[in-house]
Amino acid sequence: MGSSSTRRDYQKIPLLLQLGPEPLSEDFRFHEFWLGLKGSQKPLKALLLEQRLAAGVGNIYADEALFRARLSPFRRGRELTEAEAQRLFAALKKVLAEALLLGGSTLSDRTYQQPDGLPGSFQMRHAVYGRTGLPCPVCGTPIAKRVVAGRGTHFCPRCQGF
Numbered sequence: 001m002g003s004s005s006t007r008r009d010y011q012k013i014p015l016l017l018q019l020g021p022e023p024l025s026e027d028f029r030f031h032e033f034w035l036g037l038k039g040s041q042k043p044l045k046a047l048l049l050e051q052r053l054a055a056g057v058g059n060i061y062a063d064e065a066l067f068r069a070r071l072s073p074f075r076r077g078r079e080l081t082e083a084e085a086q087r088l089f090a091a092l093k094k095v096l097a098e099a100l101l102l103g104g105s106t107l108s109d110r111t112y113q114q115p116d117g118l119p120g121s122f123q124m125r126h127a128v129y130g131r132t133g134l135p136c137p138v139c140g141t142p143i144a145k146r147v148v149a150g151r152g153t154h155f156c157p158r159c160q161g162f
């Protein structure tokens with residue numbers, strides 16, 4: 001109900017502080033997500049970390065969602081086809097829903113911690129994050145790591161090839 005007024009409120013906030021909707025909220029809609037991708041020349045990893053397409057996607061979840069969507073973190077937003085954008089949209093929802101279910105990840109960057117301070121178990125399910133040099137769970141190729149937007153970015157060079 002109140003989502004349209006919330007959206008107007010967001011638009012009064014200076015550009016740098018603009019946050020997108022949370023991927024598990026009703027405000028996360030494919031049409032807006034798609035327009036945001038099409039309007040950007042930035043690499044997907046950088047775009048996700050900006051939080052404008054979707055809020056609450058930290059470094060770990062961005063890497064895991066890109067892996068599940070089988071998209072290179074270096075692809076530019078506007079290069080994506082609609083089908084690829086759909087895959088990323090679905091992967092973001094899936095990764096965040098799973099993380100929520102499993103109690104989040106607690107790793108060196110402290111992206112998420114449970115309220116009681118116990119480490120979450122989402123890290124047990126990481127396919128790429130923190131697995132540099134280990135085999136990809138899908139194809140066995142060693143996971144690679146490169147820096148994008150100042151953050152360590154983990155990916156499978158084969159599954160997420162250009």
Ligand SMILES: [Zn+2]
Pocket residue numbers: 136137138139140141156157158159160
């Ligand atoms: Zn792979």
